[in-house]
Each structure stands twice: as structure tokens, then as C-alpha cells.
Amino acid sequence: xxxxxxxxxxxxxxxxxxxxxxxxxxxxxxxxxxxxxxxxxxxxxxxxxxxxxxxxxxxxxxxxxxxxxxxxxxxxxxxxxxxxxxxxxxxxxxxxxxxxxxxxxxxxxxxxxx
Amino acid sequence: xxxxxxxxxxxxxxxxxxxxxxxxxxxxxxxxxxxxxxxxxxxxxxxxxxxxxxxxxxxxxxxxxxxxxxxxxxxxxxxxxxxxxxxxxxxxxxxxxxxxxxxxxxxxxxxxxxxxxxxxxxxxxxxxxxxxxxxxxxxxxxxxxxxxxxxxxxxxxxxxxxxxxxxxxxxxxxxxxxxxxxxxxxxxxxxxxxxxxxxxxxxxxxxxxxxxxxxxxxxxxxxxxxxxxxxxxxxx
Numbered sequence: 001x002x003x004x005x006x007x008x009x010x011x012x013x014x015x016x017x018x019x020x021x022x023x024x025x026x027x028x029x030x031x032x033x034x035x036x037x038x039x040x041x042x043x044x045x046x047x048x049x050x051x052x053x054x055x056x057x058x059x060x061x062x063x064x065x066x067x068x069x070x071x072x073x074x075x076x077x078x079x080x081x082x083x084x085x086x087x088x089x090x091x092x093x094x095x096x097x098x099x100x101x102x103x104x105x106x107x108x109x110x111x112x113x114x
Numbered sequence: 115x116x117x118x119x120x121x122x123x124x125x126x127x128x129x130x131x132x133x134x135x136x137x138x139x140x141x142x143x144x145x146x147x148x149x150x151x152x153x154x155x156x157x158x159x160x161x162x163x164x165x166x167x168x169x170x171x172x173x174x175x176x177x178x179x180x181x182x183x184x185x186x187x188x189x190x191x192x193x194x195x196x197x198x199x200x201x202x203x204x205x206x207x208x209x210x211x212x213x214x215x216x217x218x219x220x221x222x223x224x225x226x227x228x229x230x231x232x233x234x235x236x237x238x239x240x241x242x243x244x245x246x247x248x249x250x251x252x253x254x255x256x257x258x259x260x261x262x263x264x265x266x267x268x269x270x271x272x273x274x275x276x277x278x279x280x281x282x283x284x285x286x287x288x289x290x291x292x293x294x295x296x297x298x299x300x301x302x303x304x305x306x307x308x309x310x311x312x313x314x315x316x317x318x319x320x321x322x323x324x325x326x327x328x329x330x331x332x333x334x335x336x337x338x339x340x341x342x343x344x345x346x347x348x349x350x
Contacts, residue, residue, distance in 0.1 A: 004153040005182045011158055014188050018175060019165035021193045027222035029204035033211055041339065046205035048307040048338030050231055051298050052331040053198040055308045056315030057170065058291045063316070067284040076285055083289050087296015094133040096293035104282045104289070 075111065079104035120250035123243070127254020130232050134259055137228070137293075140286045141169055142263045146270020147283075148173070152180050156271050163267040167260055168226060170287065171195040197328055201335075202230045209237040213249050221252055229256035231294055302345055307338030 004011065062080045064070040083100030087093065108114045118126075142163070149159040149172075166172055175192035183191075202225055210218060233252045237243065243251070299305050314330025321329070 004179050006179065010185060011154065014175065014179070014185055015158065015162050015165060017189055018171070018192045021189065022166055022168055022171065022196050022199065023223060025193065025196050025199040026203055026225045027219060028200045029207050030210060030218045030222050033207045043208065044339040044342060045335045046201060048304065048335045049198065049201040049205055051295060051304050051307045052311050052334030052338065053201065054227070054291050054295050056311035056327050056330045056334065058288050059312040059315050060319060061288045065285065079285060080288060080292055083292040084296050087293050088299055091297040093293045093297060094136060096296050097136055097289055100289035100293065104285055108282050
């Protein structure tokens with residue numbers, strides 16, 4: 001692996017601007033709104049933020065994983081399914097992660113990919 | 115019901131953060147390994163991870179850097195992935211909006227998926243929780259995870275290529291996120307929102323990086339809120 005095609009100054013520029021931009025996004029409403037209340041329908045919308053953002057972010061990573069060059073991989077699909085199933089069934093994040101990890105690492109081992 | 119003290123709330127948050135050790139350690143290690151292999155030095159890798167503290171965005175912008183993308187595109191990729199943070203920020207306002215500005219600013223700095231999901235769940239279940247207790251609980255969850263995040267990134271950067279990449283570490287991110295979502299699928303509106311999010315993001319994958327996800331997420335939030343409206347009318 002070689003060095004990136006950016007100068008040291010450019011790399012730090014990326015890091016600092018990304019940090020400032022990310023902080024601005026995180027602080028945005030907490031900074032501006034203070035103790036004012038939000039309209040009820042907006043609050044109802046916001047209740048669905050995590051289930052609206054994360055599944056859409058994950059879906060392409062599951063269907064077209066980078067590790068297999070973007071080709072659908074039965075093993076990673078199975079690991080994702082196991083994680084979701086155990087997560088829904090047990091309502092426990094850690095059991096869900098363990099289920100996914102066991103299927104993935106176990107499967108990689110059984111197919112001689114470890 | 116008696117109010118719990120901020121100290122107790124902080125310790126409760128600390129306990130709730132413990133399971134995430136299993137998540138953060140591989141994920142942060144992976145970032146350290148990938149960033150060093152891509153050519154960032156130790157100080158740059160640590161600056162990246164400590165200033166940004168947003169795993170998915172760090173990976174997204176690092177990916178763009180490896181593709182030699184223009185600086186503007188590198189920034190846009192990272193910030194698009196982080197757009198959800200603005201939604202998190204807004205949804206915490208009813209619970210943390212009355213806290214002192216410096217506490218809100220510090221909470222914003224360490225506001226990420228895990229600290230948000232765990233805290234919002236607690237705040238919704240216990241509306242009687244005082245504001246100092248809420249802030250203390252949030253810090254109890256977020257501070258240990260942040261320290262661990264930076265520490266294990268350093269380990270990853272130092273051991274670098276000694277970790278075999280065949281261990282399936284590439285899939286740590288999707289598994290983490292799916293595990294976070296599974297327990298949240300507790301009602302029909304939540305499931306409806308998740309389905310719209312997935313279908314929308316896949317259907318809009320042709321849009322520039324991050325834009326399709328934003329559109330899909332907005333539609334999914336609207337779906338959740340509307341289905342909740344309808345289902346509450348059915349019940350009554």
C-alpha cells in the first residue's frame with residue numbers, strides 16, 4: 001500500500017474540515033433550539049430517525065460487500081440475516097452481534113477462507 | 115418516585131456502554147489498520163479518529179481518499195454519511211435542550227449512533243428523569259466509548275498489517291448496525307420505516323454518494339410517522 005496522493009497539509013485540511021462539519025451537524029439543533037419545543041408532528045418524525053437512516057445505510061453494504069468486490073456473498077447475507085433475526089428475537093444488541101460474528105467467522109472457517 | 119443523582123445516572127450509562135466494547139474494539143482497530151495501510155501516519159490517523167469520532171464517515175472519506183477523489187468530494191462523502199447526526203441532534207432537543215450550552219456542545223461532540231440510541235431509549239422510557247441526570251447518563255454512555263474508540267484505533271494503527279484481513283473485519287460495520295436496529299423494530303410503524311429505508315436506499319443508489327440515502331431516510335421517517343397516525347386511529 002502506498003501513500004495517498006495528498007500532501008500533508010491537504011490531509012490535515014480534510015481532517016479538520018470534516019471534524020468541524022461533523023460537529024456543526026451534531027450541534028445544529030441542540031445549539032439553536034435551546035429550550036424551545038418542537039412541533040408534535042416533527043417530534044413524531046424524529047422518533048423514526050434511527051430506523052429510517054441505518055437500514056438504508058447498511059442495505060448496500062450487505063448486498064454488495066466491498067470484500068467480495070461488490071458481488072453478493074451468501075455467507076455475508078447469512079451473517080446479516082442471523083444478526084437481524086437474533087436482534088429482533090432477543091431485543092439484545094450483543095447477542096445479535098455475536099450471532100452475526102459466529103455465522104461469518106464460522107462460515108469463513110468452514111469454507112477455508114480464514 | 116425519587117430522582118436519581120447524576121452520579122448514579124453516569125454509572126448507569128457506563129454500564130449500558132459496556133456491551134459496545136465488543137463493537138467498538140474491532141471497528142476502531144479496523145480503522146487504525148485501514149488508515150495506516152492507506153498511507154496515513156500515526157498522528158494523522160489519531161487526529162482523524164479523535165476529532166471526527168464518527169466511524170462510518172471516517173471509513174467513507176478514507177475510501178474516497180484511496181480513490182484519489184478531489185478534497186471537496188472527500189468532505190461531501192463524509193458529511194453526507196453524518197447528515198443523520200443533525201436528525202439525532204433535533205430529536206434530543208426535547209430532552210437535553212435546557213442543559214447548559216457547554217454541556218450541549220460537549221454532548222454534540224460525542225453524539226454517535228450508540229450513544230444516541232441508548233440515551234433516547236432511556237429518555238423516552240423515563241420522562242421524569244431530571245436534565246442533569248439525562249446529561250450524566252449520556253456522558254456515561256458516550257465518554258467510555260469515545261476513549262475506547264481512540265485507544266483501539268491507536269492499537270490498530272500500531273499493529274497495522276499484523277491483523278489478517280481475512281478475519282471478516284470488513285463486515286463488522288454492517289453487523290453492528292443491523293444489531294442496533296433489530297431491537298428497535300418494536301412496532302408496525304418502525305418496521306414500515308425500516309422497509310422504506312432499505313427499498314429507497316437501494317432504488318436511489320444511482321444518486322451521488324449519500325444523497326439517495328438522505329431522500330430514502332426522509333421518506334422512511336414520513337412513513338413511520340404516518341403509519342403511527344393511522345394505526346392509532348384504528349385502535350380508537
